Amino acid sequence: MARKLTYIFFISIGVSILVGLFIPHEHVHFWWEKIPAFDAIFGFLGCIVIVLGAKALGHHGIQKDEDYYD
């Protein structure tokens, strides 16, 4: 079941990216909107950046014990 869901998930990613390539962008304002599958790339990289950013902040001193202020 879980394996099947994973397959469906990855297939639908592929389909959405493929379909996305053939959809014209209405108004291109910035250069990166011309990159194929820009949203997918940005979603993946953005997610990694946010997780790593949060973890880095946590490790560099803002993550303390629960009773830190008591």
Added chain:
Amino acid sequence: MIKAIPPAFFFILGAMLIPFFKGKVKQLYMLMIPALAFLDILYLTPGTSWVYNFLGYDLIFCQVDRLSLVVGYIFIIIGFLAILYSLHVKQDGQHIAAFLYVGSSLGVVFAGDLFSLYAFWEIMAVTSVFLIWFQKDRESLNAGFRYILMHIFGGCSLLAGIIIYTISKGSISVVQMQPGFAYWLILIGFGLNTAFIPIHTWLPDAYPEGTITGSVFLSVFTTKTGVYALARCFAGTDFIAYMGGIMAVYGVIFALLQNDARRLLAYHIVSQVGYMVAGIGIGTALGVNGGIAHVFNHILYKALLFMGMGSVIYMTGKRKLTDMGGLAKFMPVTCITFLIAALSISGAPGFNGFVSKGMVIASAVEAHMPALELMLILASVGTFLSFVKLGYFAFFAKNPEISSKEAPFNMQLAMGLTAFLCVFIGLYPKILFDILPYNVVSYHPFTLSHIFGVIQLFMLAGVAFILAKAMVVPHRATILDFDYFYRMGGRGLIWLSAVPMSNLRTTLQVRFSRAVYIIARLARNPISILEILTAYVYLRITKGLRYVSGYSSGETYDEDLYRRPMGVGVLLAIIFLFAFALIYFIF
């Protein structure tokens, strides 16, 4: 025709009568108030009414235009839903605080002058803090005090700004501000309620400590009246637009580190309010419309999220993600409505967040602010990630120890209705577009490239979540924020007044009372003053002379003082013994 009444009055006067009703009648009464207010707001026509002259200024309680109407509609709708959600609560005090809070927020929205705006602004702060204190534990008491202290600071700044503005301009009408000293003071006042970084800390500090039902009210009104006030007075300021972008990203990053479910939601308020602030700051018709549309939609899904987490906490007593998990099969209604809210806040197509978030981002593109656009998209990725995390750890993660029942019927009904509105506006946004501040909405949300863009964004964020799942597992921890500086500053202030200042006070008090004692003694017999003075001077002089001459009166420690007589005695004894022995041997 009867003049329409300012909607604030329904709630403020209605609150007074709550204690006089019991049981079902009370519940009916409490639901009737927002219903009446909604009928009333439908009769409001653009223009000013309820004007009173006060000290030569016109106080306007009912200034109606498209902007105040749209915010008024949603405040009353969510007031109704949140009251429905809290119908089971037995303490009248909580209901009264909530009604006054809703009423004063509506007062701010329809205020046509800065004085009455300020008055309602302060009533909001004072009544909302009771929704935190009614939780009645130590954390909520402390958090409530921190909350009210910060709001008093913001209120003072706002008042100072208003006074300077009034004196320099001679007018108290609520209009677009011009840069100057008053401008910044008023901006700090508004910005504190809107959770500008770094004066946002009251929000994630206090909202998780509120009562289950109180937090639903809290999540709605304070920040959104702030956004409304910004839209009135500060639309189209670049600084505010970028502040919005910073808030959006900052809120998401801090949300990801949280373990307390409602604190996580509170950081998402900061983040989502960032979108509204960005739209207002861009200031174009599309930007302001998008910001206000986001106010409308955000109120619905954020209240729904707080309702969902509230019912989880109400039924299980657990508020931390590390203690939750596996609740989907015990609380299906809560779970489904929560997922609808999560999809709405993430901006999934077909839910209301998709429409308004798209408008704000499109307005950033239109205004040629590429950095802002990327920040807002990044925050949107993070929001999705964060709600995948929250949904997973609350409802689907394995937790064999947990069991629970579904929440009371009134809570389920409130969640169901709110979820319905989220989907309804998501599928039929025209109903929202028709009431936005700028009449002509030239935005088309459902273009193929927008829909597929968002789908790709979320799917790949989902892949990244699966890869990085181990890194977003919640931990038991306190996350420091800017509140560290405020708390340490506060502690420093307390130390300063408790130790050095207090010592200074004691010293001064001792010196002073001794002086008083001496003067009182001398005053009994003034003639003796001379005598005493002479004796004192003599004493001082002799003491000084002794010191100079090195003469010791025995006051200083002398180690030979007692050792010498004893030593001399022993020495004499030894000498006599020696002499005796000598004489004995010789003779």
